[in-house]
Amino acid sequence: xxxxxxxxxxxxxxxxxxxxxxxxxxxxxxxxxxxxxxxxxxxxxxxxxxxxxxxxxxxxxxxxxxxxxxxxxxxxxxxxxxxxxxxxxxxxxxxxxxxxxxxxxxxxxxxxxxxxxxxxxxxxxxxxxxxxxxxxxxxxxxxxxxxxxxxxxxxxxxxxxxxxxxxxxxxxxxxxxxxxxxxxxxxxxxxxxxxxxxxxxxxxxxxxxxxxxxxxxxxxxxxxxxxxxxxxxxxxxxxxxxxxxxxxxxxxxxxxxxxxxxxxxxxxxxxxxxxxxxxxxxxxxxxxxxxxxxxxxxxxxxxxxxxxxxxxxxxxxxxxxxxxxxxxxxxxxx
Amino acid sequence: xxxxxxxxxxxxxxxxxxxxxxxxxxxxxxxxxxxxxxxxxxxxxxxxxxxxxxxxxxxxxxxxxxxxxxxxxxxxxxxxxxxxxxxxxxxxxxxxxxxxxxxxxxxxxxxxxxxxxxxxxxxxxxxxxxxxxxxxxxxxxxxxxxxxxxxxxxxxxxxxxxxxxxxxxxxxxxxxxxxxxxxxxxxxxxxxxxxxxxxxxxxxxxxxxxxxxxxxxxxxxxxxxxxxxxxxxxxxxxxxxxxxxxxxxxxxxxxxxxxxxxxxxxxxxxxxxxxxxxxxxxxxxxxxxxxxxxxxxxxxxxxxxxxxxxxxxxxxxxxxxxxxxxxxxxxxxxxxxxxxxxxxxxxxxxxxxxxxxxxxxxxxxxxxxxxxxxxxxx
Ligand SMILES: Cc1ncc(C[n+]2csc(CCOP(=O)(O)OP(=O)(O)O)c2C)c(N)n1
Ligand SMILES: [Mg+2]
Numbered sequence: 001x002x003x004x005x006x007x008x009x010x011x012x013x014x015x016x017x018x019x020x021x022x023x024x025x026x027x028x029x030x031x032x033x034x035x036x037x038x039x040x041x042x043x044x045x046x047x048x049x050x051x052x053x054x055x056x057x058x059x060x061x062x063x064x065x066x067x068x069x070x071x072x073x074x075x076x077x078x079x080x081x082x083x084x085x086x087x088x089x090x091x092x093x094x095x096x097x098x099x100x101x102x103x104x105x106x107x108x109x110x111x112x113x114x115x116x117x118x119x120x121x122x123x124x125x126x127x128x129x130x131x132x133x134x135x136x137x138x139x140x141x142x143x144x145x146x147x148x149x150x151x152x153x154x155x156x157x158x159x160x161x162x163x164x165x166x167x168x169x170x171x172x173x174x175x176x177x178x179x180x181x182x183x184x185x186x187x188x189x190x191x192x193x194x195x196x197x198x199x200x201x202x203x204x205x206x207x208x209x210x211x212x213x214x215x216x217x218x219x220x221x222x223x224x225x226x227x228x229x230x231x232x233x234x235x236x237x238x239x240x241x242x243x244x245x246x247x248x249x250x251x252x253x254x255x256x257x258x259x260x261x262x263x264x265x266x267x268x269x270x271x272x273x274x275x276x277x278x279x280x281x282x283x284x285x286x287x288x289x290x291x292x293x294x295x296x297x298x299x300x301x302x303x304x305x306x307x308x309x310x311x312x313x314x315x316x317x318x319x320x321x322x323x324x325x326x327x328x329x330x331x332x333x334x
Numbered sequence: 335x336x337x338x339x340x341x342x343x344x345x346x347x348x349x350x351x352x353x354x355x356x357x358x359x360x361x362x363x364x365x366x367x368x369x370x371x372x373x374x375x376x377x378x379x380x381x382x383x384x385x386x387x388x389x390x391x392x393x394x395x396x397x398x399x400x401x402x403x404x405x406x407x408x409x410x411x412x413x414x415x416x417x418x419x420x421x422x423x424x425x426x427x428x429x430x431x432x433x434x435x436x437x438x439x440x441x442x443x444x445x446x447x448x449x450x451x452x453x454x455x456x457x458x459x460x461x462x463x464x465x466x467x468x469x470x471x472x473x474x475x476x477x478x479x480x481x482x483x484x485x486x487x488x489x490x491x492x493x494x495x496x497x498x499x500x501x502x503x504x505x506x507x508x509x510x511x512x513x514x515x516x517x518x519x520x521x522x523x524x525x526x527x528x529x530x531x532x533x534x535x536x537x538x539x540x541x542x543x544x545x546x547x548x549x550x551x552x553x554x555x556x557x558x559x560x561x562x563x564x565x566x567x568x569x570x571x572x573x574x575x576x577x578x579x580x581x582x583x584x585x586x587x588x589x590x591x592x593x594x595x596x597x598x599x600x601x602x603x604x605x606x607x608x609x610x611x612x613x614x615x616x617x618x619x620x621x622x623x624x625x626x627x628x629x630x631x632x633x634x635x636x637x638x639x640x641x642x643x644x645x646x647x648x649x650x651x652x653x654x655x656x657x658x659x660x661x662x663x664x665x666x667x668x669x670x671x672x673x674x675x676x677x678x679x680x681x682x683x684x685x686x687x688x689x690x691x692x693x694x695x696x697x698x699x700x701x702x703x704x705x706x707x708x709x710x711x712x
Contacts (some may be wrong), residue, residue, distance in 0.1 A: 062528055067487050067521030074491020077476070101481045109477055112683040147684055200616045200689070247689035251611040326535055
């Protein structure tokens with residue numbers, strides 16, 4: 001048995017490695033976006049790619065998100081596999097028409113003849129002290145657009161595995177990168193080729209018996225902390241990391257809720273019209289008779305993302321999660 | 335030294351040298367739309383090409399009238415006619431090589447058909463049985479679809495990809511005058527010029543975006559002038575002169591193919607019919623204006639040139655009309671058959687593999703269909 005060196009790496013490094021490995025494995029993979037070349041991206045995720053693969057493979061584009069995604073569509077039509085970087089969540093909005101009207105529809109429109117294997121990387125979420133337009137959680141828009149896959153990692157290993165899977169996918173994937181986890185570290189073995197994760201499978205991050213915290217992306221870590229803190233209250237919480245919002249892993253989620261009988265959905269995105277409503281509805285439709293209490297949501301408030309000095313009041317934190325858990329009708333067990 | 339003396343001593347350094355990035359002069363369009371028919375340039379045009387253009391124009395006009403008739407019979411949901419614009423439609427298709435790509439706007443069914451796409455398959459979007467009825471890769475024609483100007487960046491990306499792969503492929507993208515106001519027009523032209531992508535943009539300036547005239551769309555001297563701002567040449571051409579449009583487009587395609595980068599061509603033409611069969615053009619324009627353009631008809635212009643020079647006899651005119659009639663009869667006959675629909679197709683192509691959620695919904699529809707089959711209605 002060979003021992004492998006397992007070193008601490010950041011999520012940003014794992015993403016860079018995924019891009020590099022994908023580009024090395026497949027010459028049709030092209031990275032494009034604002035500042036992704038010489039600078040290596042504002043978060044340095046594309047660091048070194050232009051140098052290693054040349055500017056034709058890792059391209060600084062003009063500053064125009066619709067143009068970036070629109071030209072990526074044409075490149076994909078011609079057999080390339082573009083990986084587009086949107087600089088920030090709220091700056092992906094100019095590309096929405098291309099995304100909704102073409103990227104998401106082209107396969108269906110052409111009866112499968114013209115698939116678009118495009119990966120759209122979007123740094124998202126708050127908690128980094130970003131000024132307005134630098135902290136949005138826009139996943140509900142993407143989830144509401146049929147034809148897209150929507151994926152978000154919460155661990156360093158998943159950042160690598162899911163990004164490789166996204167790039168390999170023949171369908172467009174919106175790959176949401178939790179900004180505040182870019183510098184999170186984890187022991188991770190970058191040399192294990194089996195790291196590519198299938199898209200569409202949730203992962204139980206922490207098994208528990210009392211209630212299920214259903215969450216994803218930046219909120220997974222918060223839920224893990226909440227679960228730790230909940231032990232003092234006598235609750236043994238299960239944390240389910242959804243990883244993929246589309247397709248949605250009803251199976252893993254429902255198995256968890258059937259085990260625990262209680263569920264709280266946790267995300268930064270607002271609750272009204274947000275992902276939590278869909279998730280709560282799915283759980284209720286499928287696991288109604290296993291539920292001891294209504295499915296609750298702990299989400300960002302329904303307001304434009306707050307200024308950084310106030311964001312801690314907006315983001316779902318450990319206390320708000322535990323308060324929700326406390327409301328799961330435990331008295332009924334009596 | 336006093337402050338005033340210090341000031342007097344201050345000699346600002348000149349700023350670093352500035353110069354224009356490119357000389358704008360050669361990029362400027364001509365003052366007048368370029369014409370071939372009825373001018374000395376016509377003598378240089380290839381008679382065989384002119385005859386081909388003529389036959390296609392006649393066919394195209396007939397296609398428009400037939401498709402419009404099909405809307406009245408309920409066989410098409412809607413049809414945006416390009417009557418009056420056939421020269422642009424046909425010349426665009428004929429200026430391309432087989433390996434090149436055409437990116438049509440929603441009005442350009444004629445160009446799509448002239449490129450070889452089956453006339454019925456080109457109409458499925460407007461009939462409503464499927465969005466894109468043809469295989470885009472068979473004739474290298476991007477899907478017809480309605481969001482304006484969004485096809486332009488696709489053309490740029492495809493042309494760029496072809497060049498990266500070392501392929502000798504040009505993309506020709508069509509857009510209307512109204513579409514030039516969209517942001518995607520700007521972004522596409524900018525990307526094309528920065529990347530020096532082998533792409534040609536053809537704006538059919540037909541005077542209107544539904545009801546809105548060009549004056550409310552732009553304050554530019556001409557749409558062709560917009561090219562200069564991107565650092566590419568702008569060309570202005572009479573859009574009803576098939577020989578001129580073909581020549582200008584062919585030059586631009588050649589330029590793109592040989593590494594010269596993109597070109598913006600504005601073809602000045604006119605939409606003779608209403609915006610679509612559902613539109614009432616009398617609400618925003620008068621008969622006199624329409625008549626003036628009818629008198630500058632693309633088919634008559636070419637026919638006059640060809641017959642005047644003895645390049646087209648009665649028999650050839652009749653042959654073109656017969657061919658158009660045969661096409662129309664075939665179109666009519668095939669469009670009068672109900673298309674075959676399989677509702678399960680709704681789920682077949684959303685993703686490479688349907689998601690678990692779509693599989694559930696597919697099962698629901700299948701059950702509904704089976705209940706329908708059994709005649710059972712609750
Ligand atoms: C993005 C978008 N906005 C609005 C429309 C509705 N619409 C369809 S055609 C049209 C006018 C287009 O004018 P122009 O670009 O000049 O093309 P033409 O119809 O003259 O061929 C409009 C507003 C649309 N299809 N797409
Ligand atoms: Mg118009």
